[in-house]
Amino acid sequence: MFSRSLWALSAFSALAFGAPLTRRQATVCNGHAELCDRLYSNVTYIGAHDSFAFSSDPLALARDQTVDVPTQLSLGVRLLQGQAHTGSDGVLHFCHTSCALFDGGTVADYLGNVKTFLDANPNEVLTLLFTNPEGADVSTVWKPIFDAAGISDLAYVPPSIPVNQSSWPTLGDMISSGKRVVVFLDAGADGANPVPFILPEFQMIWETPFSVTDASFPCSIDRINGPLPSEEHMYMINHSLNINIIPIGDGVIVSDPADAPTTNGVDSILANANGCVPLGANRNPNFVLLDFVDQGDAFTAADQLHGLASS
Known part of the structure; x- marks a missing residue:
């Protein structure tokens, strides 16, 4: 009883005199104390x-994953x-090229699933990187959806x-502060009405080419601001390795699920990462973007890039 009363008195004093209470310091971050x-x-x-x-349907050529977002996160x-x-209902959807080709549902429902994961996993830092090809306004379209989802x-x-590569906080600090979601948008984040937490991707991240059909994944800086x-x-x-299923003119490029176990294997990922290190100031890649994440052994590759034993 005495110790509980003493803690309460200390907490009251800290609040009364403006001293911050000590935050819980994270000891495991994204699965590893290290x-x-x-x-x-x-x-x-x-x-x-x-x-x-x-989609689990092999005939769904516009799919790039076989498992849903909660399963991806659990992996x-x-x-x-x-x-x-923008979908036919006038609200923002996640769609592959167009909503007529593959409609993945509303952004609101998607972020609801993300919030469920975040609530259940308080020691995880998550990055959201969205493309905005129609230029939806960040303050009037994107922000209200994030607000409603609680993100x-x-x-x-x-x-x-922009944030210099060496100026980001540690994972531990992000988790302890409760600010553990990083949101990037490829276009529109630096417009007339910016939202402080929606960050312009290419001012802080460069990318290699996409729609790659060469399994050797030659490295170059493709997009940067x-x-x-x-x-x-x-x-x-x-x-992510692609195949050209109609090699006429510009062709039709789709993801290659048959090769995913190899593409997402340790050897392929490490070879690609090592090929990019000289362009990345001798640092490993921050993000390895994959199709069919349930195939292969990408998470072992990430552990090796971190210098950790596989979890």
């Missing part, structure tokens, strides 16, 4: 390309990527933009 002291920008995250576009995916379009309060807001030089960006390798 990652807690690493900067967010010095960790490699396995990502799901078109995470919403899942260890910590970067979710999606492409947003805005969990989103990290940097002190200034200033003002930071490339070596002060984080970077993402688009490590």
